[in-house]
Amino acid sequence: xxxxxxxxxxxxxxxxxxxxxxxxxxxxxxxxxxxxxxxxxxxxxxxxxxxxxxxxxxxxxxxxxxxxxxxxxxxxxxxxxxxxxxxxxxxxxxxxxxxxxxxxxxxxxxxxxxxxxxxxxxxxxxxxxxxxxxxxxxxxxxxxxxxxxxxxxxxxxxxxxxxxxxxxxxxxxxxxxxxxxxxxxxxxxxxxxxxxxxxxxxxxxxxxxxxxxxxxxxxxxxxxxxxxxxxxxxxxxxxxxxxxxxxxxxxxxxxxxxxxxxxxxxxxxxxxxxxxxxxxxxxxxxxxxxxxxxxxxxxxxxxxxxxxxxxxxxxxxxxxxxxxxxxxxxxxxxxxxxxxxxxxxxxxxxxxxxxxxxxxxxxxxxxxxxxxxx
Numbered sequence: 001x002x003x004x005x006x007x008x009x010x011x012x013x014x015x016x017x018x019x020x021x022x023x024x025x026x027x028x029x030x031x032x033x034x035x036x037x038x039x040x041x042x043x044x045x046x047x048x049x050x051x052x053x054x055x056x057x058x059x060x061x062x063x064x065x066x067x068x069x070x071x072x073x074x075x076x077x078x079x080x081x082x083x084x085x086x087x088x089x090x091x092x093x094x095x096x097x098x099x100x101x102x103x104x105x106x107x108x109x110x111x112x113x114x115x116x117x118x119x120x121x122x123x124x125x126x127x128x129x130x131x132x133x134x135x136x137x138x139x140x141x142x143x144x145x146x147x148x149x150x151x152x153x154x155x156x157x158x159x160x161x162x163x164x165x166x167x168x169x170x171x172x173x174x175x176x177x178x179x180x181x182x183x184x185x186x187x188x189x190x191x192x193x194x195x196x197x198x199x200x201x202x203x204x205x206x207x208x209x210x211x212x213x214x215x216x217x218x219x220x221x222x223x224x225x226x227x228x229x230x231x232x233x234x235x236x237x238x239x240x241x242x243x244x245x246x247x248x249x250x251x252x253x254x255x256x257x258x259x260x261x262x263x264x265x266x267x268x269x270x271x272x273x274x275x276x277x278x279x280x281x282x283x284x285x286x287x288x289x290x291x292x293x294x295x296x297x298x299x300x301x302x303x304x305x306x307x308x309x310x311x312x313x314x315x316x317x318x319x320x321x322x323x324x325x326x327x328x329x330x331x332x333x334x335x336x337x338x339x340x341x342x343x344x345x346x347x348x349x350x351x352x353x354x355x356x357x358x359x360x361x362x363x364x365x366x367x368x369x370x371x372x373x374x
Contacts, residue, residue, distance in 0.1 A: 006069035009367025012043045020364035029369050031347045034361040035067045049170035059178035073367040074171045074185045078219050078233040082162045091125045091154035111162045118162040123227045126155045189221035189231045191366030206314040213322040220298040323359035
């Protein structure tokens with residue numbers, strides 16, 4: 001079906017459009033070009049694509065210059081998707097599970113989109129808890145619950161991905177109007193996972209976090225044994241920071257709020273607080289502090305709300321436009337072995353010259369690596 005050996009990835013995120021183009025050589029993808037386009041306003045507004053004519057014109061220009069190839073994979077912005085772990089459905093085959101999900105969505109599974117498009121991955125089965133020895137003192141409620149669980153049988157462990165069908169259609173339409181041929185729309189976290197499977201195949205095998213840092217937001221994706229468990233975007237408007245005599249930055253209201261009694265704390269935060277000795281935080285320090293707080297909150301949510309109390313992070317993989325600014329201070333605070341960055345060298349063409357843009361374009365690269373796969 002596909003005679004072309006050239007494929008592209010397109011990541012429209014915030015006010016930025018990131019592009020990547022790969023060529024299949026001897027059966028393997030080789031990264032040829034990357035670029036980014038900065039727009040005046042946010043690309044997604046009210047759940048719809050804005051500036052469609054401007055974006056279409058910029059993409060058509062990139063296609064003419066050869067920065068983009070015609071066959072393209074698109075990322076759905078993380079703030080417009082939902083990733084949910086579901087353990088309430090019976091342990092059945094994927095086809096039947098899909099029918100059950102289709103019935104449940106809108107009934108017992110509620111999604112924040114009027115017209116959702118969704119997909120799912122079955123990641124395992126959960127066996128019922130064995131009823132404890134009847135010689136133990138059990139309440140009637142405990143006994144009834146144990147019997148009910150065994151009667152219901154094993155459950156499927158499912159990760160559900162959902163997005164707005166309207167937004168997905170907008171993304172496809174703006175590409176089509178630029179002369180491109182959309183092959184798929186994908187969650188940004190899965191594009192990053194594909195990239196890592198190519199360049200760091202031994203990563204993501206344990207419990208690991210991908211930290212995607214942009215100018216005014218961060219995305220945190222947590223993987224366990226190569227399966228995505230958590231994905232969330234948090235806005236960090238650097239202009240909202242103000243500093244008082246106690247050096248306490250005021251925070252944006254859009255951060256992830258969890259039970260502070262359970263929040264995990266890094267010892268390095270205490271050391272930094274002690275070392276300031278009354279001096280004001282710098283602009284960069286306050287931004288870094290907020291990143292670390294979001295890491296802690298995400299890890300806390302993963303452990304307590306998703307019942308992963310025994311899972312410790314093996315590594316934090318930093319990517320995104322602000323990688324160079326935050327990598328070294330994050331290593332200093334959280335540990336040089338814990339915090340790592342991506343090495344792209346194994347997929348670069350010999351003539352590749354845009355190394356400084358690699359982290360900013362990491363999602364687009366992961367999309368392009370999908371090649372002819374729909």
